[in-house]
Amino acid sequence: MTRSVYVAGIGRGDGRQAIELGVMELLTRQAGPVGVFRPLAHAGPDPVFDLLRARYRLAQSPESARGMEYARAAELLAERGTDELVGRLLERFRAVARAYDVVLVLGTDYADTQLPAELTLNGRLANEFGAAVLPVVSGLGQGADSIVAEVRNAHHAFASLGCEVLAMIANRVRDSDAVRAARELAGHLPVPVWVLPEEPALAAPTVAQVVEALGAEVLLGDAAGLARDVRDFVFGGATLPVFLPALTESCLVLTPGDRADLVVGALAAHSASAPPIAGLLLTLGARPGPETMALAARLAPGTPVLSVPGGSFGTATALSGLEGKLTAATPRKAEIALGLFETHVATGVLTERISLSGGDRVTPMMFEHRLIERARADLKHVVLPEGTDERVLRAAEVLLRRNVCELTLLGDEAAVRKRAADLGVDLGGGESPVQVVDPVTSPLRERFAEVYAGLRAHRGVTYELAYDVVADVSYFGTLMVREGLADGMVSGAAHSTAATIRPAFEVIRTKPEASIVSSVFFMCLADKVLAYGDCAVNPDPDATQLADIAIQSAATAAQFGVEPRIAMLSYSTGTSGSGADVDKVREATELVRRQRPDLKVEGPIQYDAAVEPSVAATKLPGSEVAGQATVLVFPDLNTGNNTYKAVQRSAGAVAVGPVLQGLRKPVNDLSRGALVQDIVNTVAITAIQAQQGTREREERPARPGRDGRTEAEMKGNA
Structure with a gap:
């Protein structure tokens, strides 16, 4: 039976797209696949559906997600009545419901719809679809008393129509009214009520949306610059000394195109981050000369400079009502919206009220969402050494907005902040703003040099040499982890695997029970997650090392919710083959059985017999592992690395990792081709590993470090 959620408003300006995105995120965590249906739509593309389709990798076509256009619905309503309209929309909805486990229904938007009694129509459709309703009330420009009345009236309206109301949401509420409104609504309705404050970053249009609204010509600027938010408008007409103090962060400067002094001054201020601006909009169709434009391009590369033929007053009038939009082209706004939703909505309560049951099926999206949820449950501190890398900065903003962990970026602070400003990245979002530390100038450099010199004295490392070494971001970040100033480190977007792992070998070192450091990839297939080890670190492990990799991989799999059933892979299954390579795998399998008799393990076994029940029934009937293996251990790096990449590219699997295992504290490597989501x-995996490490340390007595201080004492004195 398909379970559907109908997100409905009661008027315009409620910012409902953020709620729709948040509910979709919630649904994809719990079930799959999820379909989308908009009963009534305007002509042309649907930006919200396009966003959902891109973000959640939906295979659904835009045509199937749309019931009918508003104009046709108004005609049908006038000619044949409500029952005919509802009947046709129900038929379209059922086609979607047959194809998907769960359907998110996007209610009408009250914008030039020409439909009477729109709220009543939404209620009727929800009932016919068998969908539970989540009404959204706008708090924009309203006081607490008015918001409380609106929420109560909306609940009464939908309840009186016979709708099953999941909860009530008041959105876009002023901070000063949000707490009072939430307090007065709590316990006064039979359903949960959540109040979301107005988020300026969502209301702010991007420079690209300004270009679209005005039909402006882009004279300068790259894609990152056009994605910047416009938080304010500053009109330039005064002299430069009067103009510069009027600039505000993320403002769009409007000035006649012949004011070269203001153009150069604004861009120079941006270059110095005093303050960083969104861009410039030149009016009257005038353009600075080529020398000025060349200087502008050098002063602030990527910063947009736009041109419109109209004057400042007409341009300002056209911009006065422009608001930000959630679209597939604004992924930053999507992350901000999700952070807002997850911060102010009790998602666990809402999930229970939706009553979803996903069974044993685990999709890639579900696995990724569960990582975020687990990391958020107990915030840890992760250091990212590559502080000026664009992907790292964009990931940092996502992590902060989603409140996944606390973060430190390494690098020259001015360079990191300027790079973030150029990209339009906000490093102050979330509950805890990002810290930026420069290893070269940090007071910690001397302390870390002493620690490193002590650790590597047997290799002839002096304090002077150590002082130079720890200025390297990878070493500095690793020492932060060792000294308890961070709980884990993630690097490798711009550094080699060796540059990331070598400091960990020297400084963090392996756990007492681990003979080597190894890795696993979590391979997220269409309906399950497998762990592949070792595909990144050890070129040709011997039997003892292979057994260690298997045991470590089983522990990592279990830590992330994958029940370990270990397949020790070879080109031969059971006793059918012989030779040095097969014998190594056979010996490793026996070592695993002796060391960990509680683990389910099979080997040597071929890949098809490990994962395909029909092949397993022929080659190894009665095996507890064959045909249902979840942890696949490859005999060498050549086999493992090629296999994971082949599966990733050919089967469309999402590969999460490599996840390093065997270290005393978590340090993880990235591919240099890593995407922001990777x-x-x-980082979420690293935070979860740190949570596990904290639990393990709490279960044994605290031991002093080399200077006599415990980790807690080191954190307190940092």
């Missing part, structure tokens, strides 16, 4: 996933 970095987010790896």
